[in-house]
Amino acid sequence: MNSNLSSSDGSVTAAMATAPESRVAIAIAREGGIGVIHKNMPIERQALEVDRVKRSEHGVISDPIFLSPDSPISEALLLMERYRISGIPVTENGRLVGIITNRDLRFEKDFSKPVGEVMTKENLITAPVGTTLEEAKEILQRHKVEKLPIVDEHFNLRGLIPIKDIEKARQYPLSAK
Structure with a gap:
């Protein structure tokens, strides 16, 4: 753990086994504080809770979850439930x-x-690497989509910008990043 941590509002949660893990950590982080995930659970569950907090809002998600076209629908549903997301990019190589x-x-x-x-594979709405959040918001609104894959010049997936992350950034300006 880094002893140089700071929060914009001075709030830090205790590592309590009775707290609902990632939900509390996310709420505290949105207000500029630091949420702590307790250790009284299997390491796999701890990792999942930390991952949920880290993925809760990024603006640009630089390492989005993705699937291959051969992945079964059951895997997509499992990932959507686990990470509380409504869509997943599909990549091939x-x-x-x-x-x-x-x-x-x-x-x-x-x-x-x-x-x-x-x-959905036809008429994919994407944006190039370097797209700002304001540009992304405009693209998302114009095309009435909720997720904007970020691609490089070879159409390789380089990130993802969900509209809900843009909205949360405005709603929670003190949010810990």
């Missing part, structure tokens, strides 16, 4: 080939089917 969202899955009954068969 790092190259963006689609995005799978709740809307794509809403009426799907065969969870063994590959995501490549149901994902």
Whole structure:
């Protein structure tokens, strides 16, 4: 642990086993404080809770969760539930080939089917590396989408900007980053 940690509002939570882990840490971080995940759980669960906090809002997510077109729908649903997200980029050898969202899955009954068969792959809305949050917001609003994959000149996935992260940045200006 780094002893040089600071928070913009001076709040630091205790590592309490009775606190609801990532939810409290996220709430405290949004107000500029530091939330602590307690250690009274298996290491895998600790890692999941920390990952939830880290992914809760970034503006630009530089290491987004992604799937391959061959991944089963069941894996997409599991990741969406685990990380509380509504869509996942789909890549093939790092190259963006689609995005799978709740809307794509809403009426799907065969969870063994590959995501490549149901994902959105036509007319993908993307932005280049270096896109600002203001530019991203404009693109998201213009195209009425909630997630903006960031791609390089070869269409390799380099990041993701969800509209809810842009909205949270405005709602929680003191948020710990």
